[in-house]
Amino acid sequence: MSIRRNMTAALSIWAIGFIGCASGPPESVEGLDDATVGEQIAEAEQALCAHSQCDPGGALTPSCDPCAASVCAVDAYCCTVAWDSTCVQQVGSVCGQSCADVGDLVFDGCHGQGSGCTSVGATNPIASASAVAVSPDGSSVYATSGGSSAGAVAHFRRQASGELVYGGCIGQGVSGCTSVLPAKPLYAPRAVVSLQDSVYTLSAGGSVAHFRRSTNGDLAYAGCIGGPSSSQCTQVSGVAIQDTTSLAASADGKSVYAVATTGRGAVYRFDRVTNGDLTYAGCIGDGVAGCASLIGATNELRNPRGVTVTANGSSVYTISTDPGAIAHFRRDSSGALTYAGCIGRSSPWQALTGCTTLAAPNPIYEATALGASPDSTSVYVGAAGTITHFRRSASGDIAYAGCIGSSNGQCTSLAPSAALSDPSGVAVTADSKSVYVSSRGGTIAHFKRATNGDLLFAGCIGQGVAGCTEIAPTQGLGFATSVAVSSDARSVYVSAGGSAGGWSSGAVSRFDRLSL
Known part of the structure; x- marks a missing residue:
């Protein structure tokens, strides 16, 4: 010295x-x-x-x-x-x-019905777990679960160490949970997002449910809005909201967005009032009655599987699984959206027009997972066997910056290739140093993120996946459906629907993250 x-x-x-x-x-x-x-x-x-x-x-x-x-x-x-x-x-x-080693994960247990997991009761409120979210203050973790006639949102209190303690559930048709009947806002829930004072869930039937969040993280059902799956929800007139697939909320607490396969795809906007309740504020769609039309492009919203809002609140992005595209919407201070372009490539089954064309083979064909970095400089898309990076400019426009995955000849090779078998979620840590991808094949993959957003594969943890660190005999990653990271960047959580080939159980798994 x-x-x-x-x-x-x-x-x-x-x-x-x-x-x-x-x-x-x-x-x-x-x-x-x-x-x-x-x-x-x-x-x-x-x-x-x-x-x-x-x-x-x-x-x-x-x-x-x-x-x-x-x-x-x-x-x-x-x-x-x-x-x-x-x-x-x-x-x-x-x-x-x-x-x-920063960003590396260590499996530290799970809650649910899987072998080796901590039980949360005889009637598992996270059976067929579909999504997981962490509250902004890091004190709570929420998970959704359920099938066609039942559904629930479960609350876990998060300790300083990242460990979880089950705190109860709200549901329909799930024994032991506080009931929301006669309303059915938790029919086949597909997504959950948490703001500081509210939690929102999305049902496959098209409704968004609102739960008020207390200071200790407990939830109280506050109503729902949207599609025809429940006559008890506030109905949106003049437009059909159904077959919804993904949900996102803006960090400024003003807006909630959902995407649905209605028509050739649409993105729906809901404004939040002071108490967290939602009011419908319009939609943009491709051939969807009641929605503002996209100009100059077709099929960029077809079969949407993801929506995200950048941390700075100026952009919303959506992904299409087939033909395989990412669309950009500029967001103003009120939450209103303006279509700003798309990137993708036509598939043998769906023609894509009006978008910047990606080289063949399309690395985002069958796109199923989407995430953006907290510094708002990168957007990541998980598709069939790949993770693709789009660099984001200050205006929100994006440009292809490369991909990783062995199933695509133009991407950097990945070993084991099964580390990205059917991606289901993308999460970036608050320090912007790590990107995690959950996959339904039963894995969580870790990528180190450079300052320019480029990725480097750093390993994977899996359940019965050769080449990944094994968590067996514990069954906490079978059919992994979603991934979330805590705001302190010390914990990663994965929801898992059951065995890799079915939905026989359900779990939420916890991983400690090295974050020196």
Whole structure:
């Protein structure tokens, strides 16, 4: 360590000590109760933990992590002036940890009916689990499940370690759950999203259900809006909302969006009012009565399987499984959408017109999973055996940037190829360093993400999948249907419908993520 670095650290320690010994507290602190002072201290400590131990940046505090405490014990500069490249190196030399392993996952158990999972009751509220979401504050995990005549949303309290504790369920036709009958908003639920004060689920019949979320994460049914599957829901006049497949909410809390296979596909917008209730605000579709028409393109919304809103709130993207396309909609401050173009390629069965054409073979043909990075610079599409990266400009326009997958000749090869067998979900960590893809073949795949958004395969965990780290005899990944990451980037959760070949059980699996 340089003399200058030692002197700077010493001066910083002296300065902190001098301030701490000053006579009397500052006038702004006088009269504050202990709770308020404690909150201010906690906020200050959080600000000092603003980046990973594997990244250079501002000084960290010893309370950020045991490794940070160990490094600062031998090198005070790291916690008083800056966490520079020397501090990053000491993560290895002092703590014995490798920054190269950041993002790697370790299976840490599951809840459900699968062998080796913690039971959540004789009548499993997450049987045939279809989706999973983590609340923005990281204190709750929600999972949906159910078939054609039953359905539920289950609540798990998330501990500081990431472990889950079952907290109850709301459902229809599920013993042990608080009932929402006579309404049927949980008919064959396909998606769940969580905002801080609300949770929304999407049924295959076209209705969106709203649940108010209390401070402890418990839910209370607040109503539903949408399709004809339940006469008890607020009906949308002049347009048919049915065969819905995916749901997304904007981070600003103003909007909820759903896509459906109605006609040749449509995206529906719902505005949120102060208490979280939804009002229908219109749709854009391809040959869908009652929806604004797309101009200059056809089939870019056919067979939609995903919708996402960028973290900055300025764009909404949807994916089509056949012919295989991604569409872009600009979003204004009110949540209204304007069609802005598409990228894809015609398939032997469906012609795609008006879109920027991808080279053959189309890497997003049979697209089934969609996600965007928190820094709003990348969009990722999971398709049959591939993960494709689209670079996003400040305007929201996207450009093809490459793909990974052994089933497509133009993509970077992937081994084992089964790591991306029928992708069902894409999730990017809050630190934008890792991308995870769940697949119905029974896997969760990890990709390291570069600063420009490009991906590098870093391994997979699976249930009975050669080449992936095995979780057997535990059965927590069979027919994986969705993936979600916690806001602190320390936990990854996967919903699983059952065995890889059917829906005999259901589970939510937890993975600890190395996030130095």
